[in-house]
Amino acid sequence: MSNVATPGPAGNTPEEPARSEAHGDSDRGFFGQPRSLATVFGVEMWERFSFYGMQGILLIYLYYSASEGGLGLPQATAAGIVGAYGGSVYLATIIGAWLADRLLGSERVLFYSAVVIMLGHIGLALIPGFAGVGVGLVLVALGSGGLKANATSVVGTLYTPDDVRRDAGFSLFYLGINLGAFLGPILTGLLQSTLGFHWGFGLAAVGMFIGLVQYSFGRKRLPAEAHEIPNPLPRTKRPMWIGIVVGAVVVILIAALTGLITANNLALIVIGLTVVAAIAYFAVILSSSRLSSTERSRVFGFIPLFIVSVAFWSLYQQQFTVLTIYSDKRLNRDLFGWEMPVSWVQSINPIFIIILSGVFAAIWTKLGRRQPTTPVKFALGAIVMGLAFWLFLPFANGGENATPLLAIVGILFTFTVAELFISPIGLSVTTKLAPSVFHTQMVALFFLSVALGTAIAGQLAELYSPTNEVPYFGVLGLVAVIVGVLLWLVSRWVLKLMQGVR
Numbered sequence: 001m002s003n004v005a006t007p008g009p010a011g012n013t014p015e016e017p018a019r020s021e022a023h024g025d026s027d028r029g030f031f032g033q034p035r036s037l038a039t040v041f042g043v044e045m046w047e048r049f050s051f052y053g054m055q056g057i058l059l060i061y062l063y064y065s066a067s068e069g070g071l072g073l074p075q076a077t078a079a080g081i082v083g084a085y086g087g088s089v090y091l092a093t094i095i096g097a098w099l100a101d102r103l104l105g106s107e108r109v110l111f112y113s114a115v116v117i118m119l120g121h122i123g124l125a126l127i128p129g130f131a132g133v134g135v136g137l138v139l140v141a142l143g144s145g146g147l148k149a150n151a152t153s154v155v156g157t158l159y160t161p162d163d164v165r166r167d168a169g170f171s172l173f174y175l176g177i178n179l180g181a182f183l184g185p186i187l188t189g190l191l192q193s194t195l196g197f198h199w200g201f202g203l204a205a206v207g208m209f210i211g212l213v214q215y216s217f218g219r220k221r222l223p224a225e226a227h228e229i230p231n232p233l234p235r236t237k238r239p240m241w242i243g244i245v246v247g248a249v250v251v252i253l254i255a256a257l258t259g260l261i262t263a264n265n266l267a268l269i270v271i272g273l274t275v276v277a278a279i280a281y282f283a284v285i286l287s288s289s290r291l292s293s294t295e296r297s298r299v300f301g302f303i304p305l306f307i308v309s310v311a312f313w314s315l316y317q318q319q320f321t322v323l324t325i326y327s328d329k330r331l332n333r334d335l336f337g338w339e340m341p342v343s344w345v346q347s348i349n350p351i352f353i354i355i356l357s358g359v360f361a362a363i364w365t366k367l368g369r370r371q372p373t374t375p376v377k378f379a380l381g382a383i384v385m386g387l388a389f390w391l392f393l394p395f396a397n398g399g400e401n402a403t404p405l406l407a408i409v410g411i412l413f414t415f416t417v418a419e420l421f422i423s424p425i426g427l428s429v430t431t432k433l434a435p436s437v438f439h440t441q442m443v444a445l446f447f448l449s450v451a452l453g454t455a456i457a458g459q460l461a462e463l464y465s466p467t468n469e470v471p472y473f474g475v476l477g478l479v480a481v482i483v484g485v486l487l488w489l490v491s492r493w494v495l496k497l498m499q500g501v502r
Contacts, residue, residue, distance in 0.1 A: 039214075039218030043214060043215035044151050044176050044180070045176040045180040046214065047117060047180065047208060049183055049184040051204075052184040055320055056347075058082055060342055060343075062133070081266055084270045089140070090450040091145065091448065094281070096109050097153075097444030101230050105228055107150070107219060110154060111219065112146070116140075117143035118205055118209055122136075123136035124136030171357045171364070172361055175358065177353075181347070230437055231437045288438070291437075300497050305375065305494070307483075308483055309378070311483040312381055318457045319415070321461035322457075324345070331403050332405060345408060349419075352413050352416035353420070357420060374495075375490075379488035381421030382483050383480070384418035384421065385484075386477040386479070390474065390477040430443050433498065
């Protein structure tokens with residue numbers, strides 16, 4: 001195919017980085033993993049620093065009063081916006097994946113997406129009021145969506161399909177994500193509580209800038225597969241796609257200006273769009289004549305994992321909605337006479353990820369082919385997530401600031417265990433199940449499950465109230481446990497569909 005990227009000479013510009021050879025099993029220069037894992041590890045770490053740093057203060061910025069530096073929205077509306085925004089980030093992986101598979105290749109989309117993210121944080125920092133929120137969140141959502149799908153895809157190119165280090169490598173990659181996720185809320189929260197919200201957003205922009213500089217030095221060493229365009233778009237079809245993009249933008253603008261899209265229904269709109277996109281994506285991939293029978297079976301095997309992933313993320317992503325409100329209103333944040341910023345609660349989960357991701361990576365490496373299969377890991381993740389929600393019940397309907405900080409630490413520890421059974425494993429198995437011509441777009445399909453779950457988390461948050469905590473946490477926990485048990489019961493059938501992928 002003439003449009004597939006080919007190796008270029010040394011000294012290429014950032015837009016055309018030199019290609020290296022694909023890494024084999026002998027490359028163990030980064031904690032036993034391929035050396036180029038450090039490059040993607042770094043840019044993802046700084047992107048997560050900026051993303052979670054901004055996310056840690058976003059909800060309270062929306063519902064705090066003007067006298068507190070916020071915008072004064074109703075709490076339920078603010079939670080819906082945050083959930084819709086979070087869903088939009090993962091929904092935008094479709095755009096990033098399509099650009100990678102049809103026009104630019106994963107590596108270039110990753111680089112340009114990082115630039116867009118930085119511009120979004122600058123918009124939040126410098127543009128006041130709702131205009132800054134609109135411009136900033138749109139840019140960060142588009143950029144983060146493009147970066148997430150393609151960073152995962154690039155990591156997948158560092159390993160051969162049968163490399164037993166693969167799950168361990170993705171767990172280390174996940175460690176980089178959470179180093180940034182830990183530091184971001186800590187530092188932006190300090191700036192927000194001392195200097196104001198816009199200083200916190202500005203620090204997020206600085207973090208992304210550092211990530212861009214770091215990545216620019218290492219991107220030339222990535223393997224050739226990271227630069228390839230798996231399914232190049234013919235030039236004759238480009239005007240049609242330009243028209244589709246322009247038409248979509250016009251429709252969105254008209255809907256917003258005429259009141260069809262509002263802050264109150266944004267989460268529901270994102271849920272609807274994500275469901276339609278997921279169904280369409282599965283239909284397009286499964287109906288493609290370019291798939292072999294093995295590839296098609298593997299995509300069918302991915303469907304139950306997709307459903308369980310949606311259920312998991314609809315609970316887990318309430319860290320940024322219900323848990324933020326809970327931390328602001330119900331949690332005792334007093335530390336020896338000093339009140340801890342609300343955003344610091346968002347750094348508890350990354351601490352456990354940093355500690356436990358290495359433990360899980362070591363366990364999977366030690367067990368090798370004796371480790372649980374992917375469907376069983378997903379089932380365990382859903383069950384443990386349900387148990388985590390039940391851990392809120394002993395403190396349900398308590399008074400203001402009545403929940404001890406140690407209780408939230410224990411709950412978030414359980415969140416983390418559940419996450420490590422699903423998130424890095426999901427990223428890994430998606431790259432293994434992906435058909436060759438839909439490689440990055442299959443990764444985007446996994447992120448669509450995160451998008452749907454995140455948007456649902458925002459919608460569910462509108463139902464949360466301190467007066468209904470027992471049914472809220474009890475019922476949602478029960479649903480997650482049931483979903484996990486059902487997947488466990490059909491895990492052998494799912495594994496058969498996966499055709500040799502464990």
